[in-house]
Amino acid sequence: MTTLQSLLARTDANAAVAWVLTGGLLGAVGQFWRIGELDWAVVTMLLVGVTITIPIVARTPTVMLPAELLAAAAVPVAVRATGMLPQVTPFVAVAALGVLTVVVLDATTSLSMTPRFAAVFVVVVTMAGAGVWTVGTWVADTIVGTMFVGGKTELMWDLIIATVVGVGAGLLFDGYVVVSDRIEHLRTATGHTGTASTSTGGSLPGSTQQQRRVVRLLQLLLVGITIVALARRNVTLVVNSGVPLAITFLPAVLRREFDYTMDPGLVVWITLATVLHAVGAVALYELYGWYDSLTHTFSASLIAGGGYAIARSVEHHTQAVSFTRGFRGSFVVLFVLAVGVAWEILEFASGGVATLVGGEAVLAQYGTTDIVNDLVFNAAGAVVVATLGSAHFEGIAAWLASRVDVLVRGGS
Incomplete structure (x- = not known):
């Protein structure tokens, strides 16, 4: 059975393509910074940070995220750079960030996730990200005087789009894991193992x-x-x-x-x-x-x-x-x-x-x-x-x- 730990292959070809895509994302950070798209600069930098975590922990540049996942994550960044579909792309980027994050967490920490739970987690992260984005843009509009939030109807359609994007990303990621033929175990490459802590029960006061x-x-x-x-x-x-x-x-x-x-x-x-x-x-x-x-x-x-x-x-x-x-x-x-x-x-x-x-x-x-x-x-x-x-x-x-x-x- 394919696991999240098996999604990475230690191959020169995959690493070469992945590093090229990472370089493109890093270049996009500078571009967004120059044109004043600071929110997109931050999101793209987060994508870069998550991506380079793998080779840093593995201590080898040949262990990287799958190039196809990185390519999918780079799509919303490239689309945004061209100014197309501004309403959809932020949430696609958040979904992509969620996908990369679950793979990295499962591979480099004591966490262990089944692919199905990881797909659900991607949906949750995307919807939660839309909620955080909503609060953050509203605060910016109120304090700084920006105009991110156009009105209740526009805001609600943003949340609906984010939900649809999140569900779609979760389904696509689940399908990707199922059909993936990568069988190299990243946990072996990084050497990270461990067990999770547990908690005890409790009760509310009163008989x-x-x-x-x-x-x-x-x-x-x-x-x-x-x-x-x-x-x-x-x-x-x-x-x-x-x-x-x-x-x-x-x-x-x-x-x-x-x-x-x-x-x-x-x-x-x-x-x-x-x-x-x-x-x-x-x-x-x-x-x-x-x-x-x-x-x-x-x-x-x-x-x-x-x-x-x-x-x-x-x-x-x-x-x-x-x-x-x-x-x-x-x-x-x-x-x-x-x-x-x-x-x-x-x-x-x-x-x-x-x-x-x-x-x-x-x-x-x-x-x-x-x-x-x-x-x-x-x-x-x-x-x-x-x-x-x-x-x-x-x-x-x-x-x-x-x-x-x-x-x-x-x-x-």
Whole structure:
């Protein structure tokens, strides 16, 4: 089976072409700098930096990234240099950077990724990069007076294009790895091996009985909001209270159907996040601008936990995957940013549907400042979990891995 470590060949021909392409990228850095395209100069320099990491670590110029991958990464740089497709090429470059980065990380560190996970990671990196790009350009417009962000619609189409590009890059990379016939192991060339660290579990404060009582009270509050929404025939509020109410029963469904008992403290965490959103939909979102930031931070912490659980469950499931603590934390933040971009697209689509069919949008979006604010506080919630709260999701990760094992054995 082809692995990421086998993508590099220690051949003079591959190295010669790869070095020529690297030189071209380095020349493009100077060109972008001269014409004032500083953002592109930085992106291109990052491509160069990732590329030369391989021969530096291997201590030989003949071990390089595959020339075809470098050629693909150079395409958006060349297109941008000619001034064509300015809206698409930044995200293509970010996707290319993600592809090169996963290969280098897997080859030169103690990380181990399966090609399929690496492809997913490329998608996540591209979408997260679009989120960072959005925040950065908005800050530049606000502080420096640049005009990167044209308006909400233009910004949202940028995010949609980035998502499409990211998915496409992930699929193409997965296909490339599958058909690749390079069988030289880079890990042998660089001599890097290691194992990932693990973390321990944790629990939220309070006794189990007290935590369950809190959950029941919060569920009753959601029931009350849903009843009021039905009485007023407010479809938007019904969705924004009924769906959160349904989510609070997910732990009970898991316990009944799969015999998995979620930590009661985590159940409180989930329930409180859903209640905060439902209460905000009643009136608080419109009355207090800070309330939306609060709910995004709280919800993002759960999404971060989900991302962490997914990554850890992959580690539990297969020995071919091994992550470091630092990578897990980085993945959590990138995962939340990517999901945040997807959520903004969903809100944008909700407004489009409401315009077409009439009525009020189920999910509201109030402009570029609101989009940027959501992305920033999503990241804040992710950082909290990555640094302080990931241990609370170890149990879910182990359960997910066990379910995957059962499905694999059942299908074999």
